[in-house]
Amino acid sequence: MSISLFQIVQYVLVAVLLLYLLYYVYTLLFDKKYQPRAWKEALKNGRISNELTKAERKYPDKIRFFHFWFQVERLKRNKVEGAFAELGVYKGDSARILHLMDSSRDFHLFDTFEGFTEKDLESESGKAATYNRHNFADTSLETVKQRLNSPRFIFHPGHFPETAEEAENERFALVSMDADLYLPTKAGLELFYQRLSPGGVIIVHDYNPDWPGIVKAVDEFAETIPEPIVPLADLDNSVMIFKAKAV
Numbered sequence: 001m002s003i004s005l006f007q008i009v010q011y012v013l014v015a016v017l018l019l020y021l022l023y024y025v026y027t028l029l030f031d032k033k034y035q036p037r038a039w040k041e042a043l044k045n046g047r048i049s050n051e052l053t054k055a056e057r058k059y060p061d062k063i064r065f066f067h068f069w070f071q072v073e074r075l076k077r078n079k080v081e082g083a084f085a086e087l088g089v090y091k092g093d094s095a096r097i098l099h100l101m102d103s104s105r106d107f108h109l110f111d112t113f114e115g116f117t118e119k120d121l122e123s124e125s126g127k128a129a130t131y132n133r134h135n136f137a138d139t140s141l142e143t144v145k146q147r148l149n150s151p152r153f154i155f156h157p158g159h160f161p162e163t164a165e166e167a168e169n170e171r172f173a174l175v176s177m178d179a180d181l182y183l184p185t186k187a188g189l190e191l192f193y194q195r196l197s198p199g200g201v202i203i204v205h206d207y208n209p210d211w212p213g214i215v216k217a218v219d220e221f222a223e224t225i226p227e228p229i230v231p232l233a234d235l236d237n238s239v240m241i242f243k244a245k246a247v
């Protein structure tokens with residue numbers, strides 16, 4: 001039986017495709033190359049829950065994930081008191097991960113759970129100027145409540161900063177800010193920094209040229225505080241803002 005050149009090419013193509021598939025499945029299941037040493041050690045010592053292990057495998061931005069984790073671990077180690085909060089929750093992806101990293105803290109969630117408002121969008125430029133009220137509107141308070149069903153979660157549905165007073169007596173150890181727009185980010189930085197525990201951290205997502213509103217809000221706020229702003233190397237360039245420890 002003779003094999004034609006065409007058949008050989010076909011076999012080679014199928015073999016290459018199979019190899020690629022195998023490689024893809026292998027990296028999905030076992031690839032550990034983005035895992036920092038401290039995480040591997042914590043895994044080995046059984047300090048990471050199965051749920052968090054699964055979440056890490058699926059999370060697309062490993063560096064963002066590990067920045068969250070390192071901060072949560074530092075807060076535990078340094079016994080920094082306070083709740084967690086997130087401004088800009090959408091379907092609850094990052095809130096869920098932060099809660100898996102430390103489920104012993106109350107966690108305040110601020111979002112309209114209906115997308116952006118016209119009032120906030122009006123003054124935007126960059127990527128946010130292409131947004132309208134339908135972006136991030138495919139969520140709801142009820143679906144997020146079902147997904148984030150621990151009693152530790154405290155929901156503040158509605159327009160921020162008006163909802164901030166619902167948590168006015170709270171102290172925060174970690175605040176994740178991911179609202180995409182200038183006005184809520186500016187208001188959030190001012191409000192959350194005031195209520196941040198010494199040693200606490202605010203992590204703001206999207207500090208990059210696609211989001212001039214975020215850059216403006218962070219830069220303006222940076223002028224008003226003594227601590228430096230720390231830029232991060234995650235995919236969308238977050239920044240961290242710390243409240244200095246009392247000396």
Ligand SMILES: C[S@@+](CC[C@H](N)C(=O)[O-])C[C@H]1O[C@@H](n2cnc3c(N)ncnc32)[C@H](O)[C@@H]1O
Pocket residue numbers: 087088089090091092093094095110111112113114115116117120136158159160161178179180181184
């Ligand atoms: C990029 S999404 C948040 C993504 C989320 N952190 C995640 O893990 O998928 C931005 C969210 O900010 C919310 N948001 C923006 N401005 C707001 C405001 N002024 N008040 C309340 N929520 C706001 C939007 O409703 C939207 O759900």
